[in-house]
Amino acid sequence: MKPSPNFEFDDLQALLRFGSGHLTETHFMLLQIKDADAARQWLSTAPVSSATATRPPPDTSLQIAFSVDGLRTMGLQEHIIKDFSDEFITGLAGDESRSRRLGDTGANAPEHWEWGGKSGQTPHVLLMLYAQNGKMEDWKKTVETKLFKRAFKLFMTLPTTELEAKEPFGFIDGISQPKIDWAQQQSTDLHERDNYSNRLAVGEVVLGYRNEYGHYTPRPLIDPQQDIHATSLPDAEDEPAMKDFGRNGSYLVIRQLHQDVPGFWQFIDAASDADPEKREQLAASMVGRERDGTPLAPATPNHIPGIAWQNRDNHFTYELDPGGTRCPVSAHIRRSNPRTGDYPPGVSGFFSRIIKALGFGQNRPDEDLIASSRFHRLLRRGRSYGPRLTPEDAIKPDASTEPRGLQFICLVANISRQFEFVQNAWNISSKFGGVQNERDPLLGIRAPLLNGEETDHFNHPHPSGPMRTTAHLPQFITVRGGSYFFMPGLRALQYLATTPATDSDSSS
Template sequence: MKNPTDFDFHDLQALLRFGHGQLTESCFMLLNIADPAAAKEWLRRAPVSSAKAVSPIPTTALQIAFSVEGLRVLGVREEVLAGFSDEFIVGMTGDESRSRRLGDTGKNSPEYWQWGSDPSQVPHLVLLLYAQKDGMTAWRETIENDRFAAAFQLVRVLPTDDLEDIEPFGFTDGLSQPSIDWEARQSTDLHDCDRYSNRLAVGELVLGYPNEYGLYTTRPLIDPHEDESAALLPGAEDNPSLKDFGRNGSYLVIRQLHQDVPGFWQYVDREAGFVPAKREQLAASMVGRKRNGTPLGPFVAENIPGIAQNDPVNNFTYEDDPAGHKCPIGAHIRRANPRTGDFPPGVTGFISRFIKMFGFGQRRPDEDLIASSRFHRLLRRGRNYGPILPPEEAIKPDAPEAERGLQFVVLVANISRQFEFVQNAWLVGTAFGGVQHERDPLLGGREPLPDGGTADSFTRPDPAGPRQKSCQLPQFVTVGGGGYFFMPGLRALQYIAASSLTGSDKSS
């Protein structure tokens, strides 16, 4: 048990604890390093925001993350880089098999991306700037000083706009987040987590702490005898003789997702026979929430750990809706977080647990098809972009076209078990929870399966019997770019800024 104030928040970048919701202006800058020495000089003094709570709330914030190439250019040794996960080292687009797993095929194929389409196109670092309304210009001037200009070359600024928590399709967004268990109050034992809990071990999001298996995720550990500059790094909890380069850091996954808002509402409107109430209903079924955020999944009477009992938008699971009559199995938020525990519902004691453990006592043929949620959670920090287009406007044939979408940003400690699993098995998987011929109704691609089977429908189970089926869904969301980055702890950032450039010469 730890006291929350004991947590090393001052070494953690703020984004892991705060979404900077009050800083409504944001600017995501993709940068390449033009002059490594100048870049390190700038990084040493960069006003990176820490997670330590201060009052009053700061009016600006800055977070920094690096791609593997960025770390390399800054002189981080190959032996150190080798301690990162393969996903990070290879990159989001370095491997055709990964693209296939992530659904980055067809229209989503990296060859069409505007940035990050191959490893050499991934920017060296990403700067996330946040400011209060009308404060961004001044904040950017502060950040982009002379040294910055010498150090970096701006690759691209990812557009973001303040849509007031409504994502471009018109739904209230950012409602469900894991509640990070900073005090390590909850057991991660495989025998103690039968039911869904929204509380998540710190190690699922931050490297250097126990994850949901009670273990430490692989990350670069450095022997301070071999590398003196590592002395400033925190020690590794699981290996006290080594310094932990990963500790208080996290992987930051970015994907730029273009949303075809008129396309979505026009399809839904047509499918609903041009009846507004039915249109809202179908759209809500596809999302799993009404536009105001009210979930379709049934509220639960008992308390879900990590969720306030009176929380009107999160106090639900799908335990009492196994057939999907209230919220379709394939609905977006049910796929993205099925709110499952380690066991299917019905484990009440030792005997029922024993029976279920051996696979018996199934209440329904489709029970236990979905993995336990706690190993596959994401901390979402994305921002939307594009002009607001209400559904009533979007359905008109002359609805104004515009660039709209989401700069999808998530933080995880294990890219493959968290982000890639959710994307692959849950969102683009055509067999999720026993569904057939469908991917995520919002963000799935619609490519047919290799055997020729279609994957472009969406079904709503119906208590009357036959499922209501919508066919030939167009693709509403297209990937426009993306990459895997490492967001270091603040001491690790100082280590990067201090690493000798000759190190990179030696290894290259």
Template sequence: MVVLLYAAPGRLNEWTQTVTGPEWATAFSVEAVLPTTDMKGLEPFGFADGISQPELDWQLTLPSHDHTQPEYSNLIELGEFLLGYTNEYGRFTERPLLDPADDPHDLLAPAEDAPGKRDLGRNGSYLVLRQLRQDVQGFWRFHDARANGDPAARKAMAEAMVGRTMAGVSLVEGAPTPSPDPGTKAGREQLNAFTYAGDPDGTRCPFGAHVRRANPRNGDLPDASGNGGKVGVLSRLVTTLGFDAAALRGDLVASSRFHRMLRRGREYGQSLLPEAAIVDQGETVETGLHFICLGANISRQFEFIQGAWITGAKFNGLAAERDPLVGDRQPLSNGSETDRFSLPQTEGAACQITGLPQFVSVVGGAYFFMPSLRALRFLATLNHSNTSSPVGST
């Protein structure tokens, strides 16, 4: 079992000691405690973190059936994150269902899609944990060397790889005045209100930038804004049939709404400013991020994003390059190197940064099921001396 503890600033140690007191020790033994460091809303490379999150349809306003969504929307079906509700396909994700006889105390809710069954999964979710070690010194020294020591060029190159400024502003939007505060809900909403429709050539935010890979912010149909700026029925027909050359690139990336995830990061290790990371020659402290995400379908959400978009060497029509921030640098099966990052230009061929080292390494991780409170109460009533389990799945 994994326990995640959250507390107000300065109260985490006190809360940890309270939770893991004598009562805890009578039932559990602590195998490991993952460290954490408060980096004031920044991840270890120094970028504002935790800005982009999907908005869950708590009010169930979206249609509970398969439907076409031409435009990008941040509002996502509840069933993409909680089991027991319809997902973006208008279906219920597979989950453990029980016979009523296996729930004699009526602790579980009836399954909406399976009359006569009890829903052990309802309001539960799946959690993915990855411990990501970040080479902060290597990251900033690489950019400093490529920028010939120019702080502005160094920062611009790093921001191009991330796809946002260090303050969290999307590169397709430009810097608003005053700059939104990513630590507030209103600030995060303002920082999130954009798509890549206005940057079809990737000249402002490169196609391979980390945030563009993690969420391409597209709809189900190719973007029609390039067809004279008109988005109507005829324009949609033209782009859908493939007659609008400017919109063809939209078919290179799967629709975003089927591959969203709720993400949180917990930093650990040493917080270093870029200038300090470049010159520091002292003892290296392991630094990184405990990546946590939630979703109702691990393979379609986390694993798809990780495999097809982050690690994928041909994402969005690119050739032989992986995510510049968190991707590995393994060569392709034909021997082609993937240690490059393309910067499209308004005129001429794209510029390429080559010789990218691996900045982030996976140290460990696991997959977990997070049951609802009802499911926890049910599990607490089970006779654990009985080796047979009533839990099955449809």
């Protein structure tokens, strides 16, 4: 694989490279396109921020993503749209089987959502404004031009609050992120990835590049012979005669997750006999970190590519804690990223790899249940909402129950292999890594299994032998909305802006 140090960051929306932590104010808008011509015209000059690094960093940012309905309304032709992934075209809420798979059932069911849940009500556009403290009002005025108002109807503004390091339950969030291998230097060969690496192939989050399998994820390619407007699009690396509408774009998954902060801490408090120390311990074991971010898992002595030695909060795997006596197997962060390599621990050469590949030489029956985490990583870009409530206040009986939660956002190149897999096979699975009928203590639904077995408990393996069990967990997090979007590269945005209206309905 040739390194390409000159990555075309100028064609990438900034969110793919930067979390923009210095831009503490956010304003997320869901829009409907009411005049496609005006929308295209606005888009052609919209100040969408690229991922080019500037010094000093910009004090505002604008990012834009479209749902499949949005792309259609913009006039993107059906023969282009059909090459997006099936899950994007169907949508997050468009299919009961998908909802069942994702745990969007019961209180989480799309029919109860505040937005995005009903067919025909999927927002067209997600517009994300970021600004430094105090600069949002001016930035909004810059973005919301006359043309903008003619083009779009505000569907709703998603609640967000000024950025803090802590998510609503009170834990430091966003510590673990994959380190994108922009220079494409890390091998994706199955034989060279025995151990966990935090570096991730560009093609796992950006379309048009090689992914962790060393291949290109299918995406819309356009023949410039047929479509003159496409000539300004980037070339498709894997099919040089074609232009790549997907290149430098990414799928954006957004889910509004309501967090019952008083409910969480009051439950934890009761389960810990109102002992503050035990309360912290129980909450930490459910998360897998203490509130200040310190992980429960022991530090690993091995080097993890993409994570600095000094970064204790991130420099760990679960290799030294296979049974979960330090960090429970069911803990939220362990489920969300099990930090496994392609092979179980202890592979040191050709022969040991063969032995393990044949399924032998295992030290524990559960050591190889979860492998190859690299194919299931998410680049998270969420922002939380609702007034802050400390655990100490949350346990008071009169604690405020104002809406609080997270606008969970992740960027991926393959929605089903990344976001949906993590949600289904890791987070809400009642059997993840061999756990006993329990789901993610934070994120999980509590629906019983088909044989009636309850799943509403949390097991903490204990070195003495018998597990400690916390029973009758209520659901702490409820889905309130969500949608799958596509966040195009900058040249693809220009293509959208200039492609003429087709015979498809250009207004809605």
